[in-house]
Amino acid sequence: MRVLHIHWAARPVTGGVEAHLDAVVRQLGTLPCDVETVSGTRESLGAAYDAALDLEVPAAASDITALVGRCARADIVHWHNPQWHKPSVTSAVVDALQGRGWRGRFVFDLHNIDEQPDQWELLARLPGRMVAHSPFVAEETRRRLGGREVTVLPLTLAEAEGEYSLPCRDRTVVLQPTRMTRWKGSHLSLEAALVLLEEGADLHFVHAGTRHLVWPPGISEELLERARGWQEKGRIHFVHYTPEQSWAAISQSDIVVHPTIDRGTHGEPYSLSVAQAVICGRHVIASDSGHLPRMLSRYSAGRLVRAGQLEDLTDALREAVRKPLVGQGPHDLSLSRELREGFATAGAAHLRFYRSSSAA
Template sequence: MKIAHINWIALPTSGGDAVHIDALVAELRRLGATTEVLAGTRSAADARYVEALALASPPRDEQRALNELVAAAEGFDVVQIHNPQFHRPAMIKRLVDRLLDQPRPPKVIHNMHAMSDDEEGWDVLRHRGLPIIAHSSYIADEVRRRIPRAEVHELFLSLTLTRREYAFPPGSGALILQPTRLSKWKGSAISLQAVLDLLDAGREDFTFYHAGSEQLIWPTGLDEALLARAAPWQRRGRIHFIHYSVEQSWDAIQQADFVLHPTSDSGSHGEPFSLTTAQAIMLGKPVIATDSGNLPILLGGYGPKQIIPTKNVDALRDAIALWLDRGVPAPTEADRALGESLRQRFLRSARDHISLYERLQGSRAPEGPQRTS
């Protein structure tokens, strides 16, 4: 089977979709599939650059760029378009039409990694009634609400379980880690304000580390005044902006006393899944997260957590102080069982994707239950 993945970015450009695709492609190849990623990242480690998908600037000649993208996708059995709802919707519709109108069309699948209220994006997802992959019930349920007749398939994300060592910059006290991309939407402004309040009040029994500081495309959206307020504490080694690879993320989270995931939006703009929170659960690490999107669902059966309101600096500051004062809760056997269940689902992800591809092509009957509508 030959599968093409079309996405706007690829590693090393950071993003959960790029992390998922990289791991999925590696495992699909190990299972014998022929797979290629077509993306708009020139420096990608394992993707073919296609101008039509470049986010930094629109193609100089969109028709020529579209022709090149269609040509690159020819000969594949399955073409999986990731996050078609976010960028250049008219071009994506034309791409779908061109692919489906070929003499031997591939099976084209949309893959939603996040949501938007932009109706033009939802219109792309409705176009020609293609099947849609969603990676959480939070997204799948919203798709079913907005597109009642949609064929929705819930499949778990892929994530490399390969680990490499990571060494934190020197710090002291409790190691608090925010393992998300440094950005306003991920709640970075909220967490910075919360830890700065604690540090300014004389509390220095912790060091705060924020990952994902190397932005290749998206600006952080953080206010310059907030960064200026953080600068003295950076010089004193109490706040660090860091960056590590996906493989190193396991070791980084393992070393943390607890992790923060304060995504600052809700509704259809909430956290779509959170790979790093899943990693924290698998590693038995306490988590402070906002009630955003899939986060409370993912953490629903997990003991060592605090769920706080979104965009609430006081609530996050108090939650951090509580664990600094009382110590962090230890995971139970039930928590470890939940972590193992997540690990097994990551291990099955590529096989579940292949099973879906084969079912959509009508090559054989489904294996096991699949939530589909």
């Protein structure tokens, strides 16, 4: 079986889709199938560059023809977020393959969903099986697409754990382990940390994911200027590490924050970093966004706050800094094992799904 994974970006671009894509393809590479990845990221070592997918340049007709040729050689074309960025490329490739009578199967993978009507119109036209990675996204997609079948497949991360040391360990460490961007609530966590530092709280605030961003973070210069004094004092840190190093970074933190600002179809679709924090037994403060309430409903050290509400986040963080985390209970350990097992077997779950798609 020949499987082609397509996404607009690949590592070293910072993001959950890119981290999952790299890891699941590595797992599939150890199984009985031929797997290849293409993306629009020129400097990627894990994916072949395809000009039609490049977000910085328009796709020429020759670029689309080349991508169609790549797809035609595959039995399964697994397209991640086909509705985002260059939907005209998605439509052109799908139409061309159908026009030439391609006998393979499409898998359309919805990592992130949005309110834009044109995205849902495109998804409704796409011929193939749809997958998501959380019940939240799957249910919203079924609702939007008139009950269309959507299969939930597990996400994964790099199994190898790289060495990494946070630049601070002498005080309570508050870590936001997401890419630095407004929709992940980076401005909220930074401002909440500043409020507590100005109150005299004994903490370090660390924000990861500060490099290899597709778009600028969107954090106001005023807020960054307010943070610079605390950076000079060694209490605020902007860092970057690889997915392999993320396990070490999260394990060295005391409190993990994930204050995604959006709700509804803009909500956090899963959150690999929160799942890691649960596996590592960290105190977690997250917004009541998307899949996060479901994941944390079974976790005793999880606290939900209203999405986009700075005051709620600040209050929860203040309380968490003052109240050290106690050990994990049986339900926490059970959830941790379940999440880790899902990560470890994601490749096998994908291969079973591909085989069922080919047999259909």
